[in-house]
Amino acid sequence: MQLEETINERRAALGRDPVYLSRYGRPLAEAITDPGKARGNDDTGDGSCDSGWCMT
Structure with a gap:
């Protein structure tokens, strides 16, 4: 979260979105409301590869 905040502070200073x-x-x-559970059960198991862990 700190990295994202830093990036966006710098982008705002440059006038970017x-x-x-x-x-x-x-x-x-x-x-992510609970950082301890950042890898929750949002994987639908429909065969798509959104998580980056495909075929591992």
């Missing part, structure tokens, strides 16, 4: 380091299109502090 924020970027987010999650696939949810919002800040990590909002996207």
